[in-house]
Amino acid sequence: xxxxxxxxxxxxxxxxxxxxxxxxxxxxxxxxxxxxxxxxxxxxxxxxxxxxxxxxxxxxxxxxxxxxxxxxxxxxxxxxxxxxxxxxxxxxxxxxxxxxxxxxxxxxxxxxxxx
Amino acid sequence: xxxxxxxxxxxxxxxxxxxxxxxxxxxxxxxxxxxxxxxxxxxxxxxxxxxxxxxxxxxxxxxxxxxxxxxxxxxxxxxxxxxxxxxxxxxxxxxxxxxxxxxxxxxxxxxxxxxx
Numbered sequence: 620x621x622x623x624x625x626x627x628x629x630x631x632x633x634x635x636x637x638x639x640x641x642x643x644x645x646x647x648x649x650x651x652x653x654x655x656x657x658x659x660x661x662x663x664x665x666x667x668x669x670x671x672x673x674x675x676x677x678x679x680x681x682x683x684x685x686x687x688x689x690x691x692x693x694x695x696x697x698x699x700x701x702x703x704x705x706x707x708x709x710x711x712x713x714x715x716x717x718x719x720x721x722x723x724x725x726x727x728x729x730x731x732x733x734x
Numbered sequence: 735x736x737x738x739x740x741x742x743x744x745x746x747x748x749x750x751x752x753x754x755x756x757x758x759x760x761x762x763x764x765x766x767x768x769x770x771x772x773x774x775x776x777x778x779x780x781x782x783x784x785x786x787x788x789x790x791x792x793x794x795x796x797x798x799x800x801x802x803x804x805x806x807x808x809x810x811x812x813x814x815x816x817x818x819x820x821x822x823x824x825x826x827x828x829x830x831x832x833x834x835x836x837x838x839x840x841x842x843x844x845x846x847x848x849x850x
Contacts, residue, residue: 652837654838660843662838675837723781725779727776727778
């Protein structure tokens with residue numbers, strides 16, 4: 620049973636370019652969470668999605684960031700017109716259901732570097 | 735507001751000794767879950783152990799145990815018989831329904847270094 624798959628593992632973008640981060644949840648998981656980890660910090664929640672629906676995007680910056688989880692295919696976190704401050708590790712986690720007792724399985728992360 | 739506090743930025747432990755990593759939390763909810771994750775230098779997040787707020791016994795998973803003191807709102811991770819491979823960042827996290835249907839709230843982490 621493959622784990623949560625994120626790609627690419629490393630992504631370098633120039634300021635002003637777009638970054639697309641992909642996350643394939645574990646088989647049977649329909650709940651996806653995106654987190655951002657700045658250097659020397661813990662993970663910060665960005666957005667929670669179920670298939671074709673954004674459930675909570677309270678942690679997403681209001682501009683340039685968007686996320687989707689289509690019926691078919693991986694979840695995508697999209698960052699438009701990247702700036703140096705977007706450099707971080709972006710983690711995706713998936714769960715089979717919601718609930719406080721439900722473990723979230725994390726992918727290996729995508730390390731975005733903006734130059 | 736929900737909050738996780740890890741007061742130890744870095745810890746050292748001698749190989750084969752036990753170590754306790756501190757975690758305190760703040761929530762007004764009665765129902766919540768507490769998690770510990772390990773992040774080695776390679777960067778992935780590895781789930782270690784879980785404690786539910788209604789669990790009467792402390793959780794254990796192999797060499798990991800969670801010292802849960804509900805009245806003090808603490809959930810310390812105890813690693814017994816430390817190994818060199820335990821050197822990593824350790825994050826405490828909480829999930830409750832005060833947040834958005836179950837997203838995790840993380841502390842800033844503790845960097846554990848195991849000395850040979």
